[in-house]
Amino acid sequence: MVTYLVSEMHQSLPDAATHVNDWIGAAYVLTLLGAFLADAYFGRFLTIIIFSSIYLVGMILLTLSASIDSLRPPQCTKKPCPPSTNSQISFLYGALYLIALGTGGIKPCVSTFGADQFDESDKKESEKKYAFFNWFFFAINMGALLGITLMVYVQQEKGWTWGFGVPTIVLFASIVVLIVGFNKYRYQKPMGSAFTRFIQVIVVSISNHFRGVVVRNESVLYEMKTKESDIFGARKLPHTKQYRFLDKAAVVTDPETITNNKWKLCTVTQVEEFKSFIRILPVWGSTIALSISFAQLSTFFLTQANIMDRKLGPHFTIPAGSVPIFTALNGLLLVPTYERLIVPYLRTKTGHQRGITSLQRIGVGLFVSIFALMSAALIERMRRSHSNPKGLSIFWLFPQFFLVGTAEVFSYVGQLEFFYDEATDGTRSISSALFLSEIGIGSWLSSAIVKIVESATGGVEEGWIRNNLNNSKLDYFYWILTGINGVNFLVYLIVAWRYKGRNYGRGSVRDESNLIELDGQFKKENDTREFHSMAS
Template identity: 35%
Template sequence: MEKSTHSSQRGEEEEAQKNNNTGGSKQGGWPTFPFIIASLSGVVLASTGLWGNLIVYLIQEFNIKSITATQINNVVNGTTNLIPFLAAIIADTFFGSFTVVLVSYCVSLLGTVVFALTATLKWLRPQHCINNGSNLCKSASVMQYGVLYLGIALAAIGFGGSRYTAAALGANQFPNNLQNQTTFFNWFFIALYTVAIAGVTGIVYIQDNVSWGLGFWICAFSNLIGVVIFLVGYRYYLPETPQRSAFLDLLRVPVASIRKWKSHISSSTHDYYHSIGDDDHHGIPAKRFRFFNRAAMVTDGDSIIDGTSSWRLCTVKQVEDFKKVIGILPLWTSSILLAVPIAMQTNLSILQALVMDGHIGPHFKFPAGSLSVILLISTSFFLSLLDRVLWPISRKLAGKTPTSLQRIGVGHVITSLGMVVSAIVESKRLKMLHDENKSMSILWLFPQLALAGAGEAFHFPGQIALYYQQLPKSIRSTSTALVSLVIGTSFNLNTALTRQVRTSTNWLPDNINFGRVDNVYWLLVLFGAINFVYYLICATLYKYHKG
């Protein structure tokens, strides 16, 4: 039975690969790649143009103090990265990835237009203040804040609902082909970061040197182009069949297990309830998390209805799917603690850039809002290097590439090294400022951001591939959104951490020249070291699932 099952699976994979590579199928495969990536690129360009310079916009145009602006930025980024999880659940359960992505693109377009209006119409902003951050600056009115936050909210919902759901839609075009899925994720991130570079350089430059309004209207137009391209590719996408009961099926497992907690776990196949036609789970549930095996045991009082489950009796497949979810949760939590330092570094680097010498040469001043371009360039470079050089070499020499867990582990180490460099640079900056009355060049921030980008090239694609391939097929959109949930949670935790640091220490005043940002970075290094040990324990105990 097992042999025939594997043969059948191989046949399906070969047929799928043949269709995807030769064009034997009119839908799915690589022909969909240009439409998905091009449409996403338009929306990503808009989002990076909006969010990349948000802190500077709030400080300069809405007279908001620097640390408060970073806190607002944390909330915005947190929301933008929490929304994808909800969007993915809706996609998996009700409407499918295509519909959710399309609606999200349209909502983000509305948000970008509203946001652009705040920069175009003077009565939607407070009176301009030369001495930003001063208590003498006039605050925005309730109406002005309302319009600003409406635009931010719509954009956050739209951008958040599309990015990772689009990643799942793209991977869904390669059913049963793990290599193509992994390749797609690599190029998905390469395209994402490459386009983001244009957003935080070109658009931010226009905002800083030409007009905030023009910069934001370019974002709106880019978003519109993304919507059009996405619709043009509609006929090429594989049709989707959302499983309306996917999450209820998972929830039923712990409920049924608790209701039968007194039952003795059987070792006989005949005592377990199996799905009709499910050859992958025809035997006894695995021994891991044995407590939940009770959910699939047929006991007195269970009503058996072919092909369905209840709150008392689940199939073996549902039990195993639930185990996949709880088995990966420890790894997921370690990723949250990895992302918190990245979120903190992103905000603090912009504040550092605002008080450093931004001149590169006699005629060019590097915009503080464009600082993240270094991280994006670094990530894009290392993603391309890994995909085109290091992984092919690894396949030739060792016959395989590093596992997702190994890639994530390397990302942990590189990210922590970036925090060490950040702490040393900031300590040097403060010494130059107070002892020599000199302003450090913004170029000193580049190495730490380059290291952060290299770390992301390892751990972000590794995470998204791990979740997509290891979690149940019925929640694949949700599996890719887990990375976004990591980022969103980290930004909200970063908000709480910033508040606690400000309450307990004097490290983060509104003017960081009189603070100790270097101590904040050393604190993040300590967190990273503890979290890396935790990750190693989780990775060692984790067992890969096949298929």
């Protein structure tokens, strides 16, 4: 899209990079909306179908933008190029943001819908689910590989109309394939709005705090007596000792007036659901910087490739858009190697089902990202100071693409695992969306950093980032990102070291047996079998 905006819509390179980052940012932040609708109203399958259709409309409009001459400015024959009109820009951005909206609905649901197909109570299926996220990431990279090789070739040889049109047709076929299998899937029914339940816990706990309510022990906390929780389709959650302030939302202030009004009294399960969501926020916040590095893959990394020697033999030139193949191949090769060789070896050393924990895997990715941006800075410095920058082989970019791809393999899959495992039954889609939203926020932060650097160093004509990279100082920008990744890694180490999962701090059987079970009356339930049911 950066190439399209510069070559076809006549935007400057910094503006095109900023617009693409903003567009990607919107797509991933909108995953929160998709997750909300999936969990509260539509379910994951129907949400995927609805938003895939929206995505399809956006792709059709994007194809029309590339096909109809009146939707683009005239071809540039001399500088300055004629700019795009407001109507041309509006049509293109309308198409792109329909695609972003479609992405927002699809992304948080696909991985969780896939994981839903495995029965956690079945040992064999449970073991297969451990490998699912690795192979899910493998499939994403396979799609990316086809996109940056086959589709880039089609676009280069046949033009932008075919370049956008073929994926549009394939997208339509994918929707049909998904629908055909509808009677084979396992479905999780919508459980209502988790965001509403979160707000209820906050409101009730604050209200009870100002009323002087004190939680002296778990015996004053309210839970349903029924086997299932009061959250439709969700299992009960045992009480934990973190964030005790929120326990005030489940305090029974008057046993004679037990109410189903959640704005006055919440259950232990509802409070614990909110606690589980709060626990993952520090991990989420301490991994956003990694997404800033990923944003460079689709912007400045490709811009570098576009002005380097891409010849492969005397008769073939590698398309600039195909250079991310270094990253995609990394994922395709590393995932099977990791799953088949590294995980079994690590499992014998650590005893952990996945070889290493999700948090450790994320940490590896964050650590590698530091060297990815460091290599990008060093190589760009060498390219810029070379006697013939345009004669430098594109293969010099291999280290930065390879290392970013390695960081992604470890961190992306680790985050998928972590946010799915730490989520409760009613927050799986929202937890997945929270992880994906950091990719969007990272893209926005990348745009902000570009603008700040551009403004602080003299603008698009004199600053570090100019239309002509040979006159720019892009390596300085990469060093800034290296520093950000380094500081972020140290912050993450502290967060991961202090992290306590949702199974941490549960009361003992003796403590939990005192948990009040109320069904119209105030009494103490001492049946530990009920606790074991809750804990399971």
